[in-house]
Amino acid sequence: MADTRLADLAARRWKVQVVLTVAMIALYFGFILLIAYDKPLLARLIAPGLSLGILLGALVIVASWLLTLVYVRWANTHYDAGLDGLRK
Amino acid sequence: MVLLQEATTRIGEPNRVAMGFFFLFIATTLGITWWAARKTRTTEHFYAAGRSITPGQNGIALAGDYMSAASFLGIAGLVSTTGFDGLIYSTGWLVGWPVVLFLIAEPLRNLGKYTFADVVAVRLRQTPVRIAAAAGTLATVSFYLIAQMVGAGGLIRLMFGIPYETAIVAVGVAMIAYVLFGGMLATTWVQIVKAVLLLSGAALLAVLVLSRFGWSPMALFAAAADKYGAGVLSPGRLVSRPLDAVSLGLALMFGTAGLPHILMRFYTVPDAKAARTSVFYATGLIGSFYLMTFILGFGAMVLVGPDTIRSVEPGGNMAAPLLAEFLGGTPFLGFIAAVAFATILAVVAGLTLSGAAALSHDLWVGVVRKDRADAAEQLKVARIATVGLGVLGVLLGITFKGQNVAFMVGLAFAIAASGNFPALVLSIFWRRYTTAGAVTSMVLGTVSTLVLIYLSPTLQVDVLKHETAWFPLRNPALVTMPLSFLAGIVVSLLTANPEEAQGFDGVARRMHLGPSA
Numbered sequence: 001m002a003d004t005r006l007a008d009l010a011a012r013r014w015k016v017q018v019v020l021t022v023a024m025i026a027l028y029f030g031f032i033l034l035i036a037y038d039k040p041l042l043a044r045l046i047a048p049g050l051s052l053g054i055l056l057g058a059l060v061i062v063a064s065w066l067l068t069l070v071y072v073r074w075a076n077t078h079y080d081a082g083l084d085g086l087r088k
Numbered sequence: 089m090v091l092l093q094e095a096t097t098r099i100g101e102p103n104r105v106a107m108g109f110f111f112l113f114i115a116t117t118l119g120i121t122w123w124a125a126r127k128t129r130t131t132e133h134f135y136a137a138g139r140s141i142t143p144g145q146n147g148i149a150l151a152g153d154y155m156s157a158a159s160f161l162g163i164a165g166l167v168s169t170t171g172f173d174g175l176i177y178s179t180g181w182l183v184g185w186p187v188v189l190f191l192i193a194e195p196l197r198n199l200g201k202y203t204f205a206d207v208v209a210v211r212l213r214q215t216p217v218r219i220a221a222a223a224g225t226l227a228t229v230s231f232y233l234i235a236q237m238v239g240a241g242g243l244i245r246l247m248f249g250i251p252y253e254t255a256i257v258a259v260g261v262a263m264i265a266y267v268l269f270g271g272m273l274a275t276t277w278v279q280i281v282k283a284v285l286l287l288s289g290a291a292l293l294a295v296l297v298l299s300r301f302g303w304s305p306m307a308l309f310a311a312a313a314d315k316y317g318a319g320v321l322s323p324g325r326l327v328s329r330p331l332d333a334v335s336l337g338l339a340l341m342f343g344t345a346g347l348p349h350i351l352m353r354f355y356t357v358p359d360a361k362a363a364r365t366s367v368f369y370a371t372g373l374i375g376s377f378y379l380m381t382f383i384l385g386f387g388a389m390v391l392v393g394p395d396t397i398r399s400v401e402p403g404g405n406m407a408a409p410l411l412a413e414f415l416g417g418t419p420f421l422g423f424i425a426a427v428a429f430a431t432i433l434a435v436v437a438g439l440t441l442s443g444a445a446a447l448s449h450d451l452w453v454g455v456v457r458k459d460r461a462d463a464a465e466q467l468k469v470a471r472i473a474t475v476g477l478g479v480l481g482v483l484l485g486i487t488f489k490g491q492n493v494a495f496m497v498g499l500a501f502a503i504a505a506s507g508n509f510p511a512l513v514l515s516i517f518w519r520r521y522t523t524a525g526a527v528t529s530m531v532l533g534t535v536s537t538l539v540l541i542y543l544s545p546t547l548q549v550d551v552l553k554h555e556t557a558w559f560p561l562r563n564p565a566l567v568t569m570p571l572s573f574l575a576g577i578v579v580s581l582l583t584a585n586p587e588e589a590q591g592f593d594g595v596a597r598r599m600h601l602g603p604s605a
Contacts, residue, residue: 010596016190021186028180031179032176032330032334036333043318043321048306049305049312051318054321064183064186065375071364075364
């Protein structure tokens with residue numbers, strides 16, 4: 001009984017881990033591939049002084065941190081509750 | 089601005105303020121070490137600070153361990169001389185942290201004791217796994233240490249005007265003192281002091297820069313584009329070969345999750361939840377630091393000028409100190425110089441401790457003594473290993489004086505991504521991983537990285553000055569990381585071991601519920 005509940009929780013965590021890791025890979029390598037293959041796009045100015053490249057670079061940093069926030073939020077509520085249930 | 093370009097900088101002259109701040113830092117950290125030494129009685133204290141570090145403290149210490157002088161001085165310099173291309177590094181150095189959180193931090197804390205080898209060895213055969221993991225750890229630590237030491241010697245000579253060898257010995261003596269007497273507790277607090285100094289120094293610089301541009305980063309970027317052309321805001325030549333960029337990206341992203349001195353920090357907190365929270369804090373701190381490098385780099389470009397920066401040091405590494413001198417005169421230059429020195433000291437202390445753990449905990453206690461060493465012996469060996477590694481670090485630093493060692497940080501990340509990371513992930517998540525598979529992935533990952541970096545343009549062209557290189561990629565991770573995963577999987581399938589697979593049930597339980605389960 002406890003074992004199937006653990007397996008269930010592990011499977012849910014695995015799903016979250018995979019989705020977030022893939023999101024992180026897509027985010028960063030998407031940025032790198034844009035730099036490699038579409039330099040004119042990134043050179044475009046959105047506002048005076050702000051190129052799309054600089055904006056996206058800053059957004060990659062902010063988005064990486066937001067992804068950690070998403071994981072911590074999920075783990076603090078769902079994962080920890082599941083673990084508490086198993087420890088009882 | 090014109091004035092500064094003509095005026096001579098005081099960088100390189102003995103600077104009283106820098107010396108003052110530097111001695112204050114040494115005095116404070118030695119005070120911390122003395123306090124920590126009285127609490128460091130067991131190996132649990134020596135390696136893991138008695139598991140007493142809070143998530144907030146560990147978050148700051150992780151940031152301290154990770155933000156090296158290379159990232160502060162190097163990236164600010166790159167941005168100030170190349171503009172946008174330098175920013176590619178700012179983002180690259182951060183993106184490994186979410187991976188550390190999603191895949192590694194919590195299982196590592198739940199499965200291991202002091203080193204990452206603990207996790208790989210948990211259900212596999214101790215001796216071969218620990219030898220292979222210790223080799224990967226020592227390779228990563230050594231290359232990282234050489235890069236830091238050589239950087240430190242050059243930096244200190246440049247900023248304080250003292251000889252290279254004296255600087256290296258001073259760094260070595262201080263770092264051995266921290267680790268030998270104060271263990272992980274002292275090392276952690278040295279990291280915290282350093283991280284706070286570095287973050288506040290960078291923030292102060294950024295605020296002073298922005299104050300001159302109406303508090304608008306965009307006004308700063310626009311000023312840079314006005315002066316040096318719109319090209320500084322867009323991609324230049326740095327990513328001319330996409331495969332190179334992807335390969336370096338892989339090393340940075342997955343190497344972070346395989347750096348022994350970073351992984352070791354997760355053992356200093358009470359439980360997995362604290363490990364999780366500490367990565368969240370660390371990512372926020374490191375991310376804001378790299379965002380500040382945007383401001384510092386373009387600030388130095390506009391206010392100091394790329395030509396002046398290159399004339400002081402061709403690599404551009406003096407951009408941040410020159411900016412500080414421009415904005416706050418000699419006192420601020422002194423403060424930033426002392427912060428850079430503190431940064432190097434803290435990073436080498438963390439590296440030395442993780443190397444010492446591999447030597448003493450994995451090799452001596454695990455392999456030679458087969459876990460039969462008593463507590464006193466373990467602590468003694470750990471301290472001998474610390475002194476040995478510290479002395480080795482000093483010798484390597486002196487040996488590599490004047491050599492081009494910039495590639496060694498990339499190499500350390502590539503080994504971490506190819507030797508350490510695949511073994512860690514497979515042992516945590518894959519039931520059928522075997523001892524033979526683990527040893528193959530670690531050894532092949534490390535060796536293939538070393539061989540391919542030797543054959544790459546990084547060494548053949550940049551260092552050995554040959555015309556061409558055998559292997560095309562500047563960083564080998566794109567080949568070596570998949571190779572290590574593949575070899576680990578294939579060999580495990582060929583050497584299927586039902587007993588080791590059965591051991592995974594315990595791992596699967598413990599990685600969620602902790603050692604008590």
